[in-house]
Amino acid sequence: MDDKKKITIKDVAKHACVGLGTVSRAINGASGISPKTRKRVFESIKELGYTPDVIAQSMRSNKYKNIAFFIDISNVAFSKIAKGIQYELDNLGYILSLCDIGDKNVIEKVMTFMNGRKFDGIILSLPREDDQELHQFFSSIKIPIVTLDRDIPDIPAGITTDYFSSVKKATHYLLSLGHKGIALIGGSRHIRPTRVSIDAFQEAYNEKSIPCPEDLILEGQLTSEFGRRAIYDLLPKIRSGQVSAIFTLNNQIFQGVLHVLRENNLEYPKDISLITFEDYELTQLLNPSVTVIRRPLLEMGKSVSRILIKYIEEPDLYGKIAPSVIPTEFIIRDSCKFL
Amino acid sequence: MDDKKKITIKDVAKHACVGLGTVSRAINGASGISPKTRKRVFESIKELGYTPDVIAQSMRSNKYKNIAFFIDISNVAFSKIAKGIQYELDNLGYILSLCDIGDKNVIEKVMTFMNGRKFDGIILSLPREDDQELHQFFSSIKIPIVTLDRDIPDIPAGITTDYFSSVKKATHYLLSLGHKGIALIGGSRHIRPTRVSIDAFQEAYNEKSIPCPEDLILEGQLTSEFGRRAIYDLLPKIRSGQVSAIFTLNNQIFQGVLHVLRENNLEYPKDISLITFEDYELTQLLNPSVTVIRRPLLEMGKSVSRILIKYIEEPDLYGKIAPSVIPTEFIIRDSCKFL
DNA sequence: GTGAAAGCGCTAACAG
DNA sequence: CTGTTAGCGCTTTCAC
Numbered sequence: 001m002d003d004k005k006k007i008t009i010k011d012v013a014k015h016a017c018v019g020l021g022t023v024s025r026a027i028n029g030a031s032g033i034s035p036k037t038r039k040r041v042f043e044s045i046k047e048l049g050y051t052p053d054v055i056a057q058s059m060r061s062n063k064y065k066n067i068a069f070f071i072d073i074s075n076v077a078f079s080k081i082a083k084g085i086q087y088e089l090d091n092l093g094y095i096l097s098l099c100d101i102g103d104k105n106v107i108e109k110v111m112t113f114m115n116g117r118k119f120d121g122i123i124l125s126l127p128r129e130d131d132q133e134l135h136q137f138f139s140s141i142k143i144p145i146v147t148l149d150r151d152i153p154d155i156p157a158g159i160t161t162d163y164f165s166s167v168k169k170a171t172h173y174l175l176s177l178g179h180k181g182i183a184l185i186g187g188s189r190h191i192r193p194t195r196v197s198i199d200a201f202q203e204a205y206n207e208k209s210i211p212c213p214e215d216l217i218l219e220g221q222l223t224s225e226f227g228r229r230a231i232y233d234l235l236p237k238i239r240s241g242q243v244s245a246i247f248t249l250n251n252q253i254f255q256g257v258l259h260v261l262r263e264n265n266l267e268y269p270k271d272i273s274l275i276t277f278e279d280y281e282l283t284q285l286l287n288p289s290v291t292v293i294r295r296p297l298l299e300m301g302k303s304v305s306r307i308l309i310k311y312i313e314e315p316d317l318y319g320k321i322a323p324s325v326i327p328t329e330f331i332i333r334d335s336c337k338f339l
Numbered sequence: 340m341d342d343k344k345k346i347t348i349k350d351v352a353k354h355a356c357v358g359l360g361t362v363s364r365a366i367n368g369a370s371g372i373s374p375k376t377r378k379r380v381f382e383s384i385k386e387l388g389y390t391p392d393v394i395a396q397s398m399r400s401n402k403y404k405n406i407a408f409f410i411d412i413s414n415v416a417f418s419k420i421a422k423g424i425q426y427e428l429d430n431l432g433y434i435l436s437l438c439d440i441g442d443k444n445v446i447e448k449v450m451t452f453m454n455g456r457k458f459d460g461i462i463l464s465l466p467r468e469d470d471q472e473l474h475q476f477f478s479s480i481k482i483p484i485v486t487l488d489r490d491i492p493d494i495p496a497g498i499t500t501d502y503f504s505s506v507k508k509a510t511h512y513l514l515s516l517g518h519k520g521i522a523l524i525g526g527s528r529h530i531r532p533t534r535v536s537i538d539a540f541q542e543a544y545n546e547k548s549i550p551c552p553e554d555l556i557l558e559g560q561l562t563s564e565f566g567r568r569a570i571y572d573l574l575p576k577i578r579s580g581q582v583s584a585i586f587t588l589n590n591q592i593f594q595g596v597l598h599v600l601r602e603n604n605l606e607y608p609k610d611i612s613l614i615t616f617e618d619y620e621l622t623q624l625l626n627p628s629v630t631v632i633r634r635p636l637l638e639m640g641k642s643v644s645r646i647l648i649k650y651i652e653e654p655d656l657y658g659k660i661a662p663s664v665i666p667t668e669f670i671i672r673d674s675c676k677f678l
Numbered sequence: 679g680t681g682a683a684a685g686c687g688c689t690a691a692c693a694g
Numbered sequence: 695c696t697g698t699t700a701g702c703g704c705t706t707t708c709a710c
Binding site: 051052053054055056058059064066073074076078079080082083086087090093095096097098099100109112113115116117118255258259262281282285286287 | 390391392393394395397398403405412413415417418419421422425426429432434435436437438439448451452454455456457594597598601620621624625626
């Protein structure tokens, strides 16, 4: 990282003919140093090409300039969110340490990762909200933690995506097209996005005074495997016309659905109408293109970092800032037909 | 991270009635400690719930248990590679620090990221191989660096993907289907994958004693934008039948191509045959499904980490291990027609 | 305002 | 084999 021999704060002090502490004060923008001295110190720093050793700084100051990000990497959304986070963090001199927690054995992975390590803050996107053991673990940590669209007791949400309004909009859209049998396939009520979406779905039906088909609300996991299973079970109802539209709340589920549809020679929008969450290359390039709800992933990453950093810099605020509400967009394309 | 009050090596020493150094020796599995004492120390460690402070360890030992990963996050391949890397690193107690370098201003981002930070090793996937400034920078660093499919002077490749054989296979396949005008759209010769693929492409033609259409080898960037431009220019030749197949070397390029094809009502395989690199949800779910060359992304991540760790643990080997050669797979689906 | 001194928690070199 | 000692590079008192 450095050039030849490590040049330390000591060298700078000597070069600038000041004491160790003075250099430190200059670096940290602390008070109690005259502008003149400060300037001289900075000149020496520049001349010597000195860079503070982050490790040594950390040891003394308990600041690490390091954020941990726990997420299931398999989710396509991840890379864009990560990009947003990293972008924001970069500007502030923090780095991102990545931990893939997959979707099982989460606690074990988290603990291994944290073991003896130090971070200034944590960004959390857990596969479920009801893992008591995990909550307990995170609660015992006294650094700021912030979640991505999760309602977890004692841990403030950094951002909260407005699934409600777009799911309602989408459901209304389907309803207005004449669909009554809409199957909603999502994760479990134990994660916020699914929970909120179900509420919105039901409310849309209620507003039109159409009875909501509770048996068509399918809760499971955010995997393509679950999508396959769900749609497979739905096949008879699709064929009988009882179900005329499918609304998937996650891209992996959507992919599973698509597979089974294909295998069974079911075409959309002819045989079945489709709406899904997450707008990405697949939904755009599929033919016909797919009606979707889009989340601004990059922006989500940036927002969540901003809040986390604020908490880190002003610990007193922790938990007191309302999460950024991220808007979503309902984009109508060609995957739904008029009944 | 810890529980209440920080418990240190000192506490352990006191508890186990041994000296500081002894505890350290036990922790580090160093020699010169009797099994009996070691056991006692570990008992105390367990009892006290002691965890070594990685920061303090790092400061003394110059080991950080931290790997830096530089990559353009935008690439879909990234998340699976990252998963592989993280998986392998996890087992060895290393963590992954992620740096998104995008595809411009790379050196600036790299330097900001490295500034004052310490890593044990670096995994590098640069957007181009011919950035002198960047090479110089990385050459000046004396920790192991390993690349993902890049030939960079002085920096050993961790893995090398066998693009050659599958590109040749794919080209032969197209040739045997009767295609002569195959457009090859890739990045620049300045990155290994494209360079090798071009070679293979030409060799396939040569083997069949068919003159290789050099003017149909299009070099550019690995972006959908370039894909669009390239295919746009090709349109007349496609319509005239001069070009009957397109072979894209990257998924983003492929997506650009697909867009333009769609906009111009060109269908595959009817109007044009298609082969692309990277097998992912899009190529599988598109209808018709797309003939592809697949790389085992997860495995690539694992392999590159393994080599890097080996270099870290045995610095003498640095640069002396041949890169793992990662096999690729040519998967025939429905995007090419018999001419 | 500024220098000197005291550690942060740990490893490594040195005596026994 | 094991205890003690000296720092790693830095921040933070504490005097002056």
